[in-house]
Amino acid sequence: MPNPTAAMLVIGDEILSGRTHDSNTHHLAGVLTEAGIDLREARVVSDDADDIIAAVKALSARYDHVFTSGGIGPTHDDITADAVAAAMGAPIGVREDARAILAAHYEKSGVELNAARLRMARIPEGARLIDNPVSAAPGFIIDNVHVMAGVPAIFKAMVASVVPGLTGGAPLLSRNIDVYRGEGDIAAPLSDLAARYPMLSFGSYPFQRGGAYCTNVVTRGQDAAALDAALAEMQEIFG
Amino acid sequence: MPNPTAAMLVIGDEILSGRTHDSNTHHLAGVLTEAGIDLREARVVSDDADDIIAAVKALSARYDHVFTSGGIGPTHDDITADAVAAAMGAPIGVREDARAILAAHYEKSGVELNAARLRMARIPEGARLIDNPVSAAPGFIIDNVHVMAGVPAIFKAMVASVVPGLTGGAPLLSRNIDVYRGEGDIAAPLSDLAARYPMLSFGSYPFQRGGAYCTNVVTRGQDAAALDAALAEMQEIFG
Numbered sequence: 001m002p003n004p005t006a007a008m009l010v011i012g013d014e015i016l017s018g019r020t021h022d023s024n025t026h027h028l029a030g031v032l033t034e035a036g037i038d039l040r041e042a043r044v045v046s047d048d049a050d051d052i053i054a055a056v057k058a059l060s061a062r063y064d065h066v067f068t069s070g071g072i073g074p075t076h077d078d079i080t081a082d083a084v085a086a087a088m089g090a091p092i093g094v095r096e097d098a099r100a101i102l103a104a105h106y107e108k109s110g111v112e113l114n115a116a117r118l119r120m121a122r123i124p125e126g127a128r129l130i131d132n133p134v135s136a137a138p139g140f141i142i143d144n145v146h147v148m149a150g151v152p153a154i155f156k157a158m159v160a161s162v163v164p165g166l167t168g169g170a171p172l173l174s175r176n177i178d179v180y181r182g183e184g185d186i187a188a189p190l191s192d193l194a195a196r197y198p199m200l201s202f203g204s205y206p207f208q209r210g211g212a213y214c215t216n217v218v219t220r221g222q223d224a225a226a227l228d229a230a231l232a233e234m235q236e237i238f239g
Numbered sequence: 240m241p242n243p244t245a246a247m248l249v250i251g252d253e254i255l256s257g258r259t260h261d262s263n264t265h266h267l268a269g270v271l272t273e274a275g276i277d278l279r280e281a282r283v284v285s286d287d288a289d290d291i292i293a294a295v296k297a298l299s300a301r302y303d304h305v306f307t308s309g310g311i312g313p314t315h316d317d318i319t320a321d322a323v324a325a326a327m328g329a330p331i332g333v334r335e336d337a338r339a340i341l342a343a344h345y346e347k348s349g350v351e352l353n354a355a356r357l358r359m360a361r362i363p364e365g366a367r368l369i370d371n372p373v374s375a376a377p378g379f380i381i382d383n384v385h386v387m388a389g390v391p392a393i394f395k396a397m398v399a400s401v402v403p404g405l406t407g408g409a410p411l412l413s414r415n416i417d418v419y420r421g422e423g424d425i426a427a428p429l430s431d432l433a434a435r436y437p438m439l440s441f442g443s444y445p446f447q448r449g450g451a452y453c454t455n456v457v458t459r460g461q462d463a464a465a466l467d468a469a470l471a472e473m474q475e476i477f478g
Contacts, residue, residue: 016278016281025254031257042282073443076426076429111424117423183355187314201252218258
């Protein structure tokens with residue numbers, strides 16, 4: 001059975017303007033690979049409702065799981081929850097369970113749960129909350145869309161609480177070898193190898209060491225025995 | 240007149256598997272912002288011809304400029320040139336001008352221009368070459384699609400040679416201020432401010448300092464006088 005598929009949707013002007021470097025996609029990619037869920041696509045869109053709605057609709061229709069990051073804070077540019085609700089055709093309003101979480105958190109820290117903070121309790125009908133152990137304001141899951149915070153520490157915590165609950169396939173395993181030749185020298189034997197192991201994928205990534213052209217060759221797949229056999233051949237051919 | 244728009248398309252299994260952290264999008268975002276070209280969307284797809292073709296078609300139809308990175312090397316998984324040619328409906332083959340560049344480069348370094356390396360001279364009909372000062376193998380421009388290398392040093396060099404030739408709008412300028420209050424405390428006055436400066440956009444990004452919740456407030460736009468006025472108000476309100 002093929003692995004479940006997933007897409008990442010990063011939401012935020014700050015990524016597209018170059019202010020902020022997105023690190024959440026890379027983190028999610030590693031976690032999903034270990035969980036046996038294939039991350040097939042990632043997108044970054046701005047804080048624009050139409051753009052978010054279009055991307056959520058396209059990705060949730062195409063992939064088994066969608067993960068979003070960003071835009072669930074208290075300020076006017078945080079429009080992800082409303083846009084996701086619109087994309088999924090769900091009504092949205094302040095939900096009592098989310099409001100109670102925020103009220104308890106802010107009471108403990110002596111901070112007012114004002115109208116702005118209350119926006120973080122806007123959760124689509126039918127969604128399940130995702131725990132936020134850092135700053136309380138929850139994410140949520142509606143259908144196959146997981147809506148999470150953009151702040152990396154919170155995103156990581158939410159990924160850690162969500163991904164173990166998903167049914168993964170066989171983890172994507174990999175083996176790799178550094179070859180002290182340029183990509184162009186190993187392309188033909190590598191292509192032969194790829195043809196002989198159709199259940200694996202092969203990638204080659206050039207780098208330089210001491211001024212010499214080198215290549216990191218990676219093979220990926222779910223079949224550990226095939227990977228080990230391919231690695232032995234790679235060592236034989238390129239070693 | 241509104242600024243020209245752009246999209247970035249990163250191509251490569253190694254990004255989606257978590258092996259490699261994409262840094263090219265962040266670099267391009269900064270360069271385009273300075274050039275007055277609005278980066279509206281970024282996507283990452285795998286080394287799959289159908290996925291690349293679909294993304295190139297969608298993005299080149301929607302935005303003024305598309306920039307791709309990755310998949311133009313000599314190995315079997317480097318399929319970007321052929322996929323972009325298919326997306327744009329252009330024939331593709333080894334082109335003499337590109338072959339000559341590779342031949343000169345490899346002759347100088349005493350390396351054979353073998354069949355694998357010759358794949359890097361596959362350029363769609365009608366495309367203009369993009370110079371590669373690092374390792375010779377050129378990128379190319381076909382219609383509004385700029386096809387560039389994934390290796391960050393080469394990607395940067397290609398961006399530097401391509402972007403100055405594009406007609407930009409007014410650069411996107413920004414002003415920012417660190418506020419020693421949480422986002423929830425400044426959301427209401429910030430929303431008022433945004434309403435009074437409709438020509439600017441306002442974003443807020445939480446961070447912690449010494450255990451206290453703080454917010455970096457950024458305003459962006461093309462009108463320097465309006466930005467300065469908004470910054471003065473921000474200092475007055477939040478300072």
